[in-house]
Amino acid sequence: MSGKSSWFRRKNKKSSSDDAPVLGQAPEFDSAALESERGIATSPLNDSVAFAGNRKKHGNRARNRLIMAISCFVGIYAVIGGRLVYYGMQGGDNEGYRAGAASTLAARPDILDRNGEVLATDIKTASLYAEPKKIADPDETLELLATVLPNLDWESTYRRLKSGAGFVWIQRGLTPRQQSQIMALGVPGIGFRTEKSRFYPGGPTASHIVGLVNIDNQGIAGMEKYIDSQGLSDLRMAGLAQPDNLEPFRLSIDLRVQHIMRDELVRAVEKYRAIAAGAVVLNAKTGEVVAMASVPDFDPNNPYNALEKDRLNRMSAGTYEMGSTIKSFTTAMALDSGKFNLESKFDATRPITIGRQTIRDFHGKARWLTLAEVFIYSSNIGSGKEVDAIGIEGHREFLKRVGLLDRMQTELPEVARPVEPRVWKKVHSITISYGHGMMTTPLQTAVAAAALVNGGKLIPPTFLPRTQDEANAVATQVLKPKTSDDMRYLYRLNSEIGSGRRAEVKGYRVGGKTGTAEKVINGRYSKDVRFNAFLAAFPMDDPTYVVLTIIDEPKPEEGKLSATAGLNAAPMVANIIRRSASFLGVSPDFAQDNAPILAAYEND
Structure with missing residues (x-):
């Protein structure tokens, strides 16, 4: 508009200097010539009077022209101001258009697994918009569009079509077929805009890790959100988020193992009629x-149900009482204290009574048990005696040392904070010793367990590739190497003759610990509603993976009366290891299976 105004001013000045006739004004004549022609004599006085009159007339004309020019400019800018006010009144739709245009044209980097397989990428899609001012019949327009888009919200779409705005979105992310069918309708006042949309080739396979984006291609969950926080949002704001400027973003995930794991979880939920299931494979040496x-x-390509509460990422964003898997840390604490060894004995002849609470064993032996037997038989009484000998402060300090009481630090945004008693009393310490009274995330439990078997190093978890040197730089020594040796022995022994037998996979030397936790229903622990877990590592002579x-809430398998962790969570581990070990680079060693067991205990 400024260019147009300057052009107008130049034209006006030229017209003024040439003394062109003005519309509605009489043309000028030479009065002296006219008088001479009529025979009127002229004199100096007459000339002077005539000159003054002409100058006055010319001055009036100049003022008139100036007033007209000012009036034109005022009128033009009044029109401009009026249009600005109008667009301001229509700001919602137009602003949405401009904001959408700026953000949706910005690219996102591809997300790859550790082997270069694509987990997320940008594709071009068409989005449908309308210009209500150009639509003569909103009713007919809506009826025609609904033949191709039957899920349109009639009420809101009709309201937008009737708004008289310059631009409104109708539906984003159309399929090529939908675009073609709408174009064939020949509806006036609608159009298509090419946008960038996010596509996840694996669908729900790694949805909780990869996350998803919103309609404007901005990360709102998972690693998509993490990528935005690492500078992508700033690049988008600066208009620099172009495909040529973005390197692919590689994760530590192995898509092959991820597929196997999810497949086993889906099968387990169906087989055991559970409400949910979860799993993690963690590199015990690098934290990957x-x-x-x-x-x-959920499927990030169509995340209509992503916010439903049962779609929660239970592995990192859910906290649970992890049951007897916590006895792994109780046993490690006792060994690491230097007060006990594998042959130390604890009196498990009678239940522990604290106030009105009585603590019993699930399958009590009613005798003294060695520390190894306390672990193998999963004795609540023995575990309580272990923490009682260490003390409340020492117990809490150890759990904090291995990272079970603090919010875990990792790239994934969805991480819950553990729950512990505000004030630790003796009863809290004893119940926490066998997994009740403290809640933590399953991923956090796996990370702490890695320290039990990798030589005693606590390594923060990561969803990005990490070398061994990088892992060593961030690792913290939290246990004595001798403690880790003893825990590897106990894990392996438990899988050979204890509750972890159903997690055994020939050739891979699996070790682990079961955990069957009663869930709190209406403020009381229920014996029939359980949260089960199995914590494993392999190969136990040099554990690489946890x-x-x-x-959650498994039912007894058909033909069986019980639904403890050894009957469901342990077989899930065996299936995952059996199917994925070769992809993880672990070769079977059947010679190890024939090695003699170092100790033998009676089995219930």
Whole structure:
């Protein structure tokens, strides 16, 4: 408009200097010539009077022209101001258009697994918009569009079509077929805009890790949100988020193992009629998360149910009482204190009574048990005696040292904070010793367990590739190497003759610990509603991977009377390891299976 105004001013000045006739004004004549022609004599006085009159007339004309020019400019700018006010009144739709245009044209980097397989990428899609001012019949327009888009919200769409605005979105992310069918309708006042949309080739396979984006291609969950926080949002604001400027973003996830894990979880939920299940495979030496899944999940390509509460990522965003898997840390604490060894004995002949609470064993032996037997038989009484000998402060300090009481630090945004008693009393310490009274995330439990078997190093988890040197730089020594040796022995022994037998996979030397926790229903622990887990590592002579499975409210398998962790969570671990070990680079060693067991205990 400024160019147009300057052009107008130049034209006006030229017209003024040439003394062109003005519309509605009489043309000028030479009065002296006219008088001479009529025979009127002229004199100097007459000339002077005539000159003054002409100058006055010319001055009036100049003022008139100036007033007209000012009036034109005022009129033009009044029109401009009026249009600005009008567009301001229509700001919602137009602003949405401009904001959408700026953001949706911005690219996102591809997300790859550790082997270069695509987990997320940008594709071009068409989005449908309308210009209500150009639509003569909103009713007919809506009826025609509904033949192709039957899920349109009639009320809101009709209101937008009737708004008289310059631009409104009708539906984003159309399929090529939908675009073609709408174009064939020949509806006036509508059009298409090419946008960038996010596509996830694996669908729900790694949905809780990869996350998703909103309609404007901005990360709102998972690693998509993390990528935005690492500078992508700033690039988008600066208009620099172009495909040529963005390197692919590689994760530590192995898509092959991720697929196997999710498949086993879906099967387990169906087989055990559970409400949910989850699992994680963690590299015990580097802290890399190789696979992690939680079902029910969602499809990020169509995340209509992503916010439903049962779609929660239970592995990192849910906290649970982890049951007897916590006895792994109680046993490690006792060994690391230097007060006990594998042969130390604890009196498990009678239940522990604290006030009105009585603590019993699930399958009590009613005798003294060695520390190894306390672990193998999963004795609540023995575990309580262990923490009682360490003391409340020492117990809490150890759990904090291995990272079970603080919010876990990792790239994934969805991480819950553990729950512990505000004030630790003796009863709290004893119940926490066997997994009741403290809640933590399953992923956090797996990370702490890695320290039990990797030589005593607590390594923060990561969803990005990490070398061994990088892992060593961030690792913290939290246990004595001798403690880790003893825990590897106990894990392996438990899988050979204890409650973890169903997690055994020939050739891979699996070790682990079951956990069957009663869930709190209406303020009381229920014996029939359980949260089960199995915490495993392999190969136990030099553990590289930790595998943790959980299953929420499983029912007894057909033909069986019980639904404890050894009957469901442990077989889930075995299936995951059996199918994925070769992808993880672990070769079977059947010679190890024939090695003699170092100790033998009676089995219930």
